[in-house]
Amino acid sequence: MTAALETRDLSVRFGGLKAVDGISVTVEDGRVLGVIGPNGAGKSTFINLITGQIRPTRGKVLVAGRDLTGAKPWKIAAARVARTFQINKPFRGLSVRDNVAIGAMFGAPGGGSVAKARGVADEVLERLGLSGVAELGPTELSVAHAQRLEVAKALALRPRVLFLDEAMAGLRPAEMEPQLELIRELRREGLAIVVVEHVMRAIRSVCDTVLVMQEGRELLTGPPDEVLADERVITAYLGQRYAERQRAERAEAGGSGPAVADQVGPRPEGETRAPG
Ligand SMILES: Nc1ncnc2c1ncn2[C@@H]1O[C@H](COP(=O)(O)OP(=O)(O)OP(=O)(O)O)[C@@H](O)[C@H]1O
Numbered sequence: 001m002t003a004a005l006e007t008r009d010l011s012v013r014f015g016g017l018k019a020v021d022g023i024s025v026t027v028e029d030g031r032v033l034g035v036i037g038p039n040g041a042g043k044s045t046f047i048n049l050i051t052g053q054i055r056p057t058r059g060k061v062l063v064a065g066r067d068l069t070g071a072k073p074w075k076i077a078a079a080r081v082a083r084t085f086q087i088n089k090p091f092r093g094l095s096v097r098d099n100v101a102i103g104a105m106f107g108a109p110g111g112g113s114v115a116k117a118r119g120v121a122d123e124v125l126e127r128l129g130l131s132g133v134a135e136l137g138p139t140e141l142s143v144a145h146a147q148r149l150e151v152a153k154a155l156a157l158r159p160r161v162l163f164l165d166e167a168m169a170g171l172r173p174a175e176m177e178p179q180l181e182l183i184r185e186l187r188r189e190g191l192a193i194v195v196v197e198h199v200m201r202a203i204r205s206v207c208d209t210v211l212v213m214q215e216g217r218e219l220l221t222g223p224p225d226e227v228l229a230d231e232r233v234i235t236a237y238l239g240q241r242y243a244e245r246q247r248a249e250r251a252e253a254g255g256s257g258p259a260v261a262d263q264v265g266p267r268p269e270g271e272t273r274a275p276g
């Protein structure tokens with residue numbers, strides 16, 4: 001079977017910085033790949049390379065077997081690859097509904113017609129429980145609704161490959177669950193999904209495979225439980241001293257419980273983490 005998404009040796013340099021360095025992944029239809037790693041590891045840049053915001057200096061991007069390396073964002077969108085942005089950038093002058101309609105307008109489902117695009121927007125808003133705020137401006141939304149709007153914009157493209165770049169940042173645990181359920185549902189519908197998150201509980205509960213990035217490179221890839229218990233991952237995330245202290249504490253307690261706490265990870269700026 002041809003994978004929905006494949007990257008081969010994907011790399012980009014910014015001057016002397018190898019921001020993404022030789023990343024190869026395969027994501028099949030109906031599978032969720034998690035991408036974790038410390039701040040600055042290259043996670044968002046990895047998405048940018050695939051969705052056309054940045055051109056790679058080396059490597060390949062294949063969508064359903066088609067070579068889309070270095071293609072413009074609208075070409076990638078037309079191939080039904082959609083994404084959210086880590087920093088939300090809604091059109092402030094437009095309603096929530098029209099922000100979503102714009103996504104549909106430029107993707108295949110809207111077919112360039114405003115009426116059709118609004119129809120698609122209404123469907124997506126309904127599905128995401130945003131119908132009640134459709135006529136508000138994006139700045140009037142709660143954090144949870146603003147994050148949902150980003151997902152709605154992406155879904156309006158009717159993607160087969162979906163990238164979520166910290167779409168759960170700032171959410172309280174109770175607000176996170178509907179977002180996780182939505183990811184599970186989209187997965188069941190056959191979407192290939194790439195989830196970039198610092199919230200480990202989210203990663204653990206939706207991902208089939210987790211890629212850990214560090215300084216642009218792959219540190220390791222594997223099933224969530226294995227990866228999150230790996231000493232190298234703990235060290236990369238929390239620093240050497242924390243890892244040593246934890247190891248000592250575990251040895252003292254005589255246990256070998258899961259090493260990575262559910263909610264560890266550096267926090268994206270501005271995120272308020274609720275106790276969890
Ligand atoms: N357009 C750019 N020009 C130059 N450097 C860049 C550019 N985009 C990203 N970088 C650098 O590349 C590295 C990777 O950044 P990136 O945003 O991909 O990290 P990240 O893993 O998404 O981090 P975070 O968890 O904080 O979102 C960083 O050192 C960043 O400063």
Ligand SMILES: [Mg+2]
Binds near residue numbers: 043044045086
């Ligand atoms: Mg990022």
